[in-house]
Amino acid sequence: MTARMDARFAKLKAEGRPGLVTFIMCGDPDYDTSLSILKRLPAAGADVIELGMPFSDPMADGPAIQAAGLRALRAGQTLAKTLAMVAEFRRSDTETPLVLMGYYNPIYIYGVERFLADAKQAGVDGLIIVDLPPEMDDELCLPALAADINFIRLATPTTDDKRLPTVLANTSGFVYYVSMTGITGANITNTQAVGDAVNRIKAHTDLPVCVGFGVKTAEQAKTIGRDADGVVVGTAIVQAVANTLDGDKATADTAEAVATLVSGLAGGVRSARLEAAE
Numbered sequence: 001m002t003a004r005m006d007a008r009f010a011k012l013k014a015e016g017r018p019g020l021v022t023f024i025m026c027g028d029p030d031y032d033t034s035l036s037i038l039k040r041l042p043a044a045g046a047d048v049i050e051l052g053m054p055f056s057d058p059m060a061d062g063p064a065i066q067a068a069g070l071r072a073l074r075a076g077q078t079l080a081k082t083l084a085m086v087a088e089f090r091r092s093d094t095e096t097p098l099v100l101m102g103y104y105n106p107i108y109i110y111g112v113e114r115f116l117a118d119a120k121q122a123g124v125d126g127l128i129i130v131d132l133p134p135e136m137d138d139e140l141c142l143p144a145l146a147a148d149i150n151f152i153r154l155a156t157p158t159t160d161d162k163r164l165p166t167v168l169a170n171t172s173g174f175v176y177y178v179s180m181t182g183i184t185g186a187n188i189t190n191t192q193a194v195g196d197a198v199n200r201i202k203a204h205t206d207l208p209v210c211v212g213f214g215v216k217t218a219e220q221a222k223t224i225g226r227d228a229d230g231v232v233v234g235t236a237i238v239q240a241v242a243n244t245l246d247g248d249k250a251t252a253d254t255a256e257a258v259a260t261l262v263s264g265l266a267g268g269v270r271s272a273r274l275e276a277a278e
Contacts, residue, residue: 002150005097005125005173009208018225019047020269021210022262023234025068026051027077033250037258038089042096044259045266053082053102060130068238071248079106083122090123099126112140116147126150126173134166141170154178155201164204174208175201195227218268225272233265
């Protein structure tokens with residue numbers, strides 16, 4: 001629901017801090033472990049959750065997230081199971097906004113109308129579909145907005161002032177600023193440029209601007225959070241899962257490792273504006 005997303009960012013604004021947006025791959029390394037991780041994220045400090053929809057050909061994803069998607073698919077994860085996991089999460093958490101992130105192909109095969117109805121029923125708040133440009137808004141974006149599901153668009157360093165209004169036209173919830181060109185998991189090298197880009201986007205929209213791709217540590221989250229309304233962390237969390245596995249199998253440390261990492265990241269985000277305020 002768009003109301004849940006708006007309420008969360010209004011709360012963050014009132015608290016004078018950026019939010020922590022955490023990404024996990026749904027079904028990695030298996031359904032039950034993934035659900036356990038998902039349920040622990042809010043208490044660990046996640047303000048918004050992105051849930052990856054595994055896909056066999058993820059063009060924008062770096063090696064860590066690609067590997068996570070393949071682990072999930074091998075463990076039997078499907079789009080229907082992803083929606084079921086959202087519904088299970090909603091039984092104990094009705095406040096944390098949850099966004100599905102991925103590619104259009106699985107949704108197209110599932111059926112757009114059916115998918116939106118089931119997503120709404122499950123408790124999905126938004127969609128980030130990385131391979132649907134604004135020129136294809138009729139495919140999914142406009143139907144999603146009509147169903148009261150946020151459609152969150154990506155802006156990148158190559159999105160100039162001429163292109164930006166087109167990108168923002170039907171965007172809702174927040175704007176996801178990709179801090180670099182290339183794939184997920186690379187390193188941010190110029191945080192000043194990221195801050196400048198966030199301010200440039202804010203000149204075009206009243207929506208919150210969240211920054212992702214390349215944020216891996218609490219210190220980086222703190223730095224990015226000085227300018228951004230939200231800091232997105234994905235690869236580092238997915239890698240934390242991978243680092244605990246025995247082969248492709250979860251261990252007793254898997255969910256705990258993610259919770260510990262997210263807690264540290266949340267601390268960084270929450271301290272982002274304290275120094276400036278002092």
